[in-house]
Amino acid sequence: VTPRPRPPAWLESLQERLLPEAVREEVAGDLREEWEAGLEAGRSPARLTLAAVRHTLVIAASFTVRGGGGGDSSLRSAARRILRAPGLAGTVVAGLALGVAGNTAILALAEAVLLRPLPFPASERLGMVSYDFSGSETDGFGLAWRDVEELRERAGGLDAVAGILDWQHVDLAGSGEPVRVPASFVGPRYLELLGVEPLEGRLFGEDENGLGDARAVVLLAAGLWRDAFGSDPSLLGSTVTLNGLPFTVVGVLPDERSDLRQRLGARAGLVLPLLTAESLLGEELRERRGSGALNALVRLREGRSWEQVGSELDRISGELAATFPDSNEGWSYHLESLAETFHGELRAPVAVLLGGAVLVFLLVAFNLSSLLAIRGVERRREAAVRRALGARGDALVRLVLHETLLLAVVGGALGLLAGRALLDGIRGSGLLDLPSFTTVSLTPRVVVISVTFLVALATLLVIVGSLPMLRGGVDRLRDGTRGTSDRGTSRLRGLLVAGEVALAFTLLVGAGLMLRSLDTLRGTGHGFDTDRMMTLRMELRGERWSSDDALRSAADELVTGGRGLEGVEEAFLWSPHTLGQASWVDLLTRVDRWDLHPAERLEAYRHHVLPGTLSRAGLDIVRGRDIEMADDAGARDVALVSESLARALWPGEDPLEQRIESRPAGAELRVREVVGVVEDARHRSRLIDPFGPQLDVYYPFAQWPMARLSLAVRLAPGADAETVASGVREVARAIDSDVPVFEVATFEQRMRDEEARARLTTLLVVAYAVLAALLAALGIYGVLARAVRDRTREIGVRMALGADRRTVVADVVRGGAVPLAAGAVAGGLLALVASRVAAAALYGVSPRDPVAFGLAAAVLALIGVIAVAGPALRASRVKPARALAE
Amino acid sequence: MTTAELGSFELVVMLSVMQVGAEGYSLSIRKEIERRTGREVRRGALYITLDRLVKKGLLESWMGESRPERGGRARRHYRATEAGREAVRATQASLRAMWDGLEEAQEGT
Numbered sequence: 001v002t003p004r005p006r007p008p009a010w011l012e013s014l015q016e017r018l019l020p021e022a023v024r025e026e027v028a029g030d031l032r033e034e035w036e037a038g039l040e041a042g043r044s045p046a047r048l049t050l051a052a053v054r055h056t057l058v059i060a061a062s063f064t065v066r067g068g069g070g071g072d073s074s075l076r077s078a079a080r081r082i083l084r085a086p087g088l089a090g091t092v093v094a095g096l097a098l099g100v101a102g103n104t105a106i107l108a109l110a111e112a113v114l115l116r117p118l119p120f121p122a123s124e125r126l127g128m129v130s131y132d133f134s135g136s137e138t139d140g141f142g143l144a145w146r147d148v149e150e151l152r153e154r155a156g157g158l159d160a161v162a163g164i165l166d167w168q169h170v171d172l173a174g175s176g177e178p179v180r181v182p183a184s185f186v187g188p189r190y191l192e193l194l195g196v197e198p199l200e201g202r203l204f205g206e207d208e209n210g211l212g213d214a215r216a217v218v219l220l221a222a223g224l225w226r227d228a229f230g231s232d233p234s235l236l237g238s239t240v241t242l243n244g245l246p247f248t249v250v251g252v253l254p255d256e257r258s259d260l261r262q263r264l265g266a267r268a269g270l271v272l273p274l275l276t277a278e279s280l281l282g283e284e285l286r287e288r289r290g291s292g293a294l295n296a297l298v299r300l301r302e303g304r305s306w307e308q309v310g311s312e313l314d315r316i317s318g319e320l321a322a323t324f325p326d327s328n329e330g331w332s333y334h335l336e337s338l339a340e341t342f343h344g345e346l347r348a349p350v351a352v353l354l355g356g357a358v359l360v361f362l363l364v365a366f367n368l369s370s371l372l373a374i375r376g377v378e379r380r381r382e383a384a385v386r387r388a389l390g391a392r393g394d395a396l397v398r399l400v401l402h403e404t405l406l407l408a409v410v411g412g413a414l415g416l417l418a419g420r421a422l423l424d425g426i427r428g429s430g431l432l433d434l435p436s437f438t439t440v441s442l443t444p445r446v447v448v449i450s451v452t453f454l455v456a457l458a459t460l461l462v463i464v465g466s467l468p469m470l471r472g473g474v475d476r477l478r479d480g481t482r483g484t485s486d487r488g489t490s491r492l493r494g495l496l497v498a499g500e501v502a503l504a505f506t507l508l509v510g511a512g513l514m515l516r517s518l519d520t521l522r523g524t525g526h527g528f529d530t531d532r533m534m535t536l537r538m539e540l541r542g543e544r545w546s547s548d549d550a551l552r553s554a555a556d557e558l559v560t561g562g563r564g565l566e567g568v569e570e571a572f573l574w575s576p577h578t579l580g581q582a583s584w585v586d587l588l589t590r591v592d593r594w595d596l597h598p599a600e601r602l603e604a605y606r607h608h609v610l611p612g613t614l615s616r617a618g619l620d621i622v623r624g625r626d627i628e629m630a631d632d633a634g635a636r637d638v639a640l641v642s643e644s645l646a647r648a649l650w651p652g653e654d655p656l657e658q659r660i661e662s663r664p665a666g667a668e669l670r671v672r673e674v675v676g677v678v679e680d681a682r683h684r685s686r687l688i689d690p691f692g693p694q695l696d697v698y699y700p701f702a703q704w705p706m707a708r709l710s711l712a713v714r715l716a717p718g719a720d721a722e723t724v725a726s727g728v729r730e731v732a733r734a735i736d737s738d739v740p741v742f743e744v745a746t747f748e749q750r751m752r753d754e755e756a757r758a759r760l761t762t763l764l765v766v767a768y769a770v771l772a773a774l775l776a777a778l779g780i781y782g783v784l785a786r787a788v789r790d791r792t793r794e795i796g797v798r799m800a801l802g803a804d805r806r807t808v809v810a811d812v813v814r815g816g817a818v819p820l821a822a823g824a825v826a827g828g829l830l831a832l833v834a835s836r837v838a839a840a841a842l843y844g845v846s847p848r849d850p851v852a853f854g855l856a857a858a859v860l861a862l863i864g865v866i867a868v869a870g871p872a873l874r875a876s877r878v879k880p881a882r883a884l885a886e
Numbered sequence: 887m888t889t890a891e892l893g894s895f896e897l898v899v900m901l902s903v904m905q906v907g908a909e910g911y912s913l914s915i916r917k918e919i920e921r922r923t924g925r926e927v928r929r930g931a932l933y934i935t936l937d938r939l940v941k942k943g944l945l946e947s948w949m950g951e952s953r954p955e956r957g958g959r960a961r962r963h964y965r966a967t968e969a970g971r972e973a974v975r976a977t978q979a980s981l982r983a984m985w986d987g988l989e990e991a992q993e994g995t
Contacts, residue, residue, distance in 0.1 A: 025949075025962070028957075029953075029957070029962075032959065033956045036956075055929055058930055062930025062934055063930065
């Protein structure tokens with residue numbers, strides 16, 4: 001049973017503040033009674049609350065009008081005065097809320113990413129070491145196990161070194177169907193360095209995770225413990241099967257500490273002793289030197305600087321290269337702080353967001369202060385009357401102070417609420433790739449900074465709102481002069497408005513470009529036929545699958561079994577990665593350039609396929625032939641290359657019958673003859689270099705079998721993906737009952753996910769642009785409205801002297817058109833520069849796209865018309881006689 | 887003591903209070919007016935008028951019992967005082983006197 005809704009508590013406090021005491025009980029009771037009756041009648045609580053607020057305000061206002069405003073500067077009378085100009089109050093509250101919301105959310109992010117130390121002991125001394133290769137533009141290569149050990153033995157500036165092999169997966173079989181889970185392999189002291197405490201059980205003992213040996217023990221992340229084992233406490237001390245091998249569970253870790261690189265919201269898995277990777281993954285860790293798959297978590301000795309240790313590591317790299325030139329030539333340790341590793345890439349986007357939020361806040365401040373200044377001018381006469389009646393200056397200031405205070409409190413509170421919502425939105429969106437241990441929240445520090453901003457702004461508003469009233473002395477009553485507008489100030493205002501327009505234009509262009517880019521992404525395919533296509537992966541492990549023949553027959557079984565399933569129109573094998581998610585590369589050279597260093601070879605994505613697979617995937621053979629049954633293990637090694645790869649390897653030459661050589665890590669050199677050229681296709685996410693050259697090489701699976709298999713299935717129209725997936729699981733179980741089928745996904749879903757992020761970024765930019773446009777409109781309006789008000793008398797005189805309305809209106813329009821035009825020109829130039837910087841975020845759209853620029857100009861023109869219309873109309877309605885008499 | 891005369895909205899409110907009887911309170915008074923005249927009554931105006939009529943001594947009011955549907959608040963009930971009833975009669979009399987001889991301004995003729 002859901003509890004009966006109640007009106008919100010703030011409604012009551014609003015009534016308490018606004019309603020005169022004599023009728024408060026009665027009115028509040030009546031409104032509540034109506035609220036309840038409305039609920040019975042089936043109306044929504046939100047609508048009822050809105051109605052109650054409206055009635056409260058109207059009733060309070062009625063009593064005010066009757067009571068008349070004396071020199072009462074109490075908060076309640078301030079509220080009533082505000083309600084007499086609800087448009088202005090609404091604008092001020094909305095503006096404040098907007099500024100505070102943006103500031104709060106972005107400040108919280110900035111605090112988490114830029115200011116707060118990482119949540120680890122002595123985190124300022126923790127760092128991560130990877131490998132750089134001289135002359136290579138990519139960095140962050142992994143280290144081999146021996147190179148981690150060298151660091152431990154030789155680097156005096158480090159007081160702790162722990163190897164880590166993460167981003168791995170293992171198959172977990174325990175209860176029910178086997179599942180594939182993420183796994184990290186950590187060296188001795190790794191968990192201790194990060195201050196990880198187990199939730200249940202214990203961490204690894206020294207004898208379980210040693211420098212030279214490791215036992216078969218495992219730690220589970222709490223999430224996995226819950227999902228796979230129902231948080232069963234008896235699991236501790238018992239055995240689970242990982243990749244077919246028995247491991248003893250010794251403890252449970254908090255999710256966010258089980259894997260440092262785990263992203264927010266991602267699934268947590270297992271933590272294993274580093275050297276168990278040898279048996280579990282078949283990695284010969286202890287044998288290798290040079291580059292590898294490990295990183296080293298290190299702690300600087302107290303008192304050492306990053307520069308000192310960095311140069312010490314350079315020296316060690318040099319020594320290693322001299323001693324082991326075969327493996328270590330060209331490789332050098334790269335040290336960076338852990339904060340840099342995890343928050344480094346976030347700093348730039350967060351700084352940009354922060355800049356944006358501060359800018360919006362400043363614009364809000366400018367616009368609101370010009371609005372309140374106008375109101376101050378309007379109230380000069382009122383102030384003059386009050387002073388004539390004996391009111392002192394401080395009473396007048398208190399009047400404005402109370403009004404502004406009320407607006408600031410309401411706007412600020414709304415802003416904080418909206419800021420929290422915005423923060424949740426950003427956090428949940430995946431727009432920022434936050435590590436799971438980074439908590440972003442409205443900490444007291446953030447709230448204090450936000451409120452400080454708000455107080456500063458409110459103070460500014462009180463000053464600009466009350467200054468004109470203070471200047472209006474008693475003499476104003478006598479001569480009634482309207483201030484002729486101050487030239488200097490009005491020029492400054494014009495400049496600021498032009499700046500706002502420029503910013504709005506730039507952001508509008510950005511929004512246009514993002515929209516166009518999203519549109520292009522939607523229109524871009526992979527280049528092969530993805531209709532009703534679903535992919536599934538499996539990975540064969542263990543002795544059974546160590547022979548090529550076994551792998552070949554497993555592949556055949558998988559494909560034949562898949563094709564026989566109901567609801568399957570077509571099925572074919574792809575290996576070693578899933579179709580459309582290429583990740584395995586081969587470093588290729590043409591056979592006559594075997595002298596090239598590995599770093600200079602071409603990096604091509606390799607695909608191991610069966611005869612007929614290419615045409616089934618919808619890929620055309622442009623030249624030569626497809627892979628045939630005859631291309632088996634006994635035959636001459638062959639390969640097909642993509643058009644781009646052919647051009648890259650043999651520019652201007654015929655690729656057919658040319659030979660390529662490859663030497664994949666750990667395998668022997670093979671020379672293959674090119675027998676065909678395949679049309680280019682995007683074998684990776686469409687977001688990764690979609691319009692660049694697509695370098696792909698296709699090998700016959702029979703000549704190079706792999707244990708990593710994936711099945712691509714084209715569903716029959718109307719077939720259910722889930723049913724087919726469980727069919728494929730049956731087929732896989734018949735091949736090996738311990739091997740899970742994982743990464744089941746349809747292309748449709750995958751492409752939608754890809755677009756989701758682009759859609760979100762676009763939404764954000766469009767929101768900023770709309771905001772900037774609104775602020776610009778408000779700015780133009782403010783300046784013109786003030787000008788018209790200041791010059792009412794002058795306009796009256798001119799009209800009395802025979803100027804017609806058209807001239808007067810043209811004058812006002814010109815006042816708006818000048819800053820608008822100046823801003824548009826500046827904004828156009830700014831947009832040209834900014835869009836080139838942002839070009840990396842664009843997808844298949846030129847940063848100078850005329851459509852985006854045209855669109856921005858059109859929106860800006862519309863804004864100009866809207867902002868100018870009001871003041872122009874008011875100017876045209878000035879009655880000469882009245883203007884002069886006032 | 888001269889008898890007070892009522893403004894037209896005051897008269898309507900007085901009559902409505904008398905129509906709804908002892909259980910009458912602001913909401914039922916307003917509904918009664920709206921039902922009989924077919925016109926919407928502005929809330930603020932009603933509360934102000936009730937307040938004024940009480941201050942003039944033409945209505946008396948008292949708080950009833952606290953009610954759950956009002957969030958524990960009580961209804962304010964109204965009743966015409968002797969002076970109030972006198973004022974209604976006096977107003978009606980003056981109006982009738984003004985109508986005399988204006989057949990076309992009267993309903994149903």
